[in-house]
Amino acid sequence: MSAILSQSSDNETASSDLPSGSESSTQKYPDALPILPLRGLVVFPNNSVPLTVGVPRSIKLVDDAMNGDKLVGLVAAINPELETPGPNELYKVGTIATVHRLLRAPDGTVRLLVQGIERFRLGKFVQEEPYLKAKIHLAPELDEKNIETDALARNARDQFQQITQMIPSFPEELANSIISLENPLQTAYAIANFQRMDLKDAQEILELDSVYNKLKKLIGLLVREAEVLQIGQKIQNEARGEIEKVQREYFLREQMKAIQRELGERDDQAQETEEFRKKIEEAKMPEEAEKQAKRELERLSRLPTAAAEYGVIRTYLDTLVSLPWSVITKDNLDIAHARKVLNKDHYGLEDVKDRILEFLAIRKLRIDRKDDKKD
Numbered sequence: 214m215s216a217i218l219s220q221s222s223d224n225e226t227a228s229s230d231l232p233s234g235s236e237s238s239t240q241k242y243p244d245a246l247p248i249l250p251l252r253g254l255v256v257f258p259n260n261s262v263p264l265t266v267g268v269p270r271s272i273k274l275v276d277d278a279m280n281g282d283k284l285v286g287l288v289a290a291i292n293p294e295l296e297t298p299g300p301n302e303l304y305k306v307g308t309i310a311t312v313h314r315l316l317r318a319p320d321g322t323v324r325l326l327v328q329g330i331e332r333f334r335l336g337k338f339v340q341e342e343p344y345l346k347a348k349i350h351l352a353p354e355l356d357e358k359n360i361e362t363d364a365l366a367r368n369a370r371d372q373f374q375q376i377t378q379m380i381p382s383f384p385e386e387l388a389n390s391i392i393s394l395e396n397p398l399q400t401a402y403a404i405a406n407f408q409r410m411d412l413k414d415a416q417e418i419l420e421l422d423s424v425y426n427k428l429k430k431l432i433g434l435l436v437r438e439a440e441v442l443q444i445g446q447k448i449q450n451e452a453r454g455e456i457e458k459v460q461r462e463y464f465l466r467e468q469m470k471a472i473q474r475e476l477g478e479r480d481d482q483a484q485e486t487e488e489f490r491k492k493i494e495e496a497k498m499p500e501e502a503e504k505q506a507k508r509e510l511e512r513l514s515r516l517p518t519a520a521a522e523y524g525v526i527r528t529y530l531d532t533l534v535s536l537p538w539s540v541i542t543k544d545n546l547d548i549a550h551a552r553k554v555l556n557k558d559h560y561g562l563e564d565v566k567d568r569i570l571e572f573l574a575i576r577k578l579r580i581d582r583k584d585d586k587k588d
Contacts, residue, residue, distance in 0.1 A: 253293035372435035497539035
């Protein structure tokens with residue numbers, strides 16, 4: 214699910230002076246909040262995220278929130294496959310959020326734009342119907358102000374910038390707005406909001422109390438993602454280079470053929486194709502085999518000699534035309550002669566030799582009986 218960053222420069226400045234979330238010192242929250250379970254998604258503080266709600270109890274929760282203070286508790290479900298997770302199937306740390314916009318779609322779902330505000334820990338659940346509601350305990354982050362944290366934040370921004378440069382579809386303005394952030398906590402949450410990662414990794418970043426540890430975890434994920442993208446680009450470039458090389462050779466060979474036709478000459482490939490055509494005619498194959506051989510010959514004539522299939526088809530045709538389709542030899546069913554040849558050419562294998570001789574003897578016997586009946 215995509216997300217969009219909604220932060221003004223004034224909000225960034227105000228947040229940099231706070232020990233935790235941007236509104237922790239100015240806004241009061243109720244002791245209990247309606248809990249909206251999220252499937253496969255973690256919403257971080259100071260980030261706006263679009264959500265789609267389709268479960269009836271979640272729609273009821275959103276409607277009640279819009280009629281009240283618009284505050285909800287967003288908590289990720291441990292198993293994203295569950296449609297209606299219970300209290301014991303949710304992570305223990307979530308984000309307080311306010312619902313900014315609501316749109317009802319024709320299919321009955323509700324689309325929201327929520328703004329993450331502050332981190333909290335789940336307390337006792339006071340309600341399960343018609344939707345979950347639980348007591349909350351604010352969990353402000355440990356926003357250390359030291360040179361090590363600032364260095365990690367800068368490194369995270371550099372890594373993220375490198376990743377966005379390898380993704381052409383990533384908006385440049387959005388990347389610049391994230392890279393320009395100076396507050397380490399906002400840097401960690403903003404990058405984590407856009408960086409592709411597993412649910413467990415995103416939840417771990419949210420649950421870590423120390424901003425230093427959040428950034429350290431995030432940088433590890435960014436480094437791995439950058440390596441994956443670099444390898445992917447390398448593979449694409451190599452594949453593109455091979456395709457361009459084959460295409461270039463194909464066009465050059467076609468041009469060469471056209472020139473040779475103008476000069477009344479024939480290239481080696483055309484001569485080889487003609488030789489195969491003659492051999493197929495001379496082989497006097499059965500109708501089905503001849504049809505297949507001609508089909509493969511047509512494919513061979515259209516392929517460039519550098520293509521991988523060219524050698525395979527050529528070997529196949531070589532095998533077909535070398536088979537003795539129309540060559541007939543008279544059988545020699547002399548058992549004594551056959552035994553002599555077998556003993557001379559093959560050492561041991563007595564059982565095999567006996568089976569061969571038995572086969573020849575039975576065949577000779579059948580021929581002799583046919584001759585007797587004719588007489």
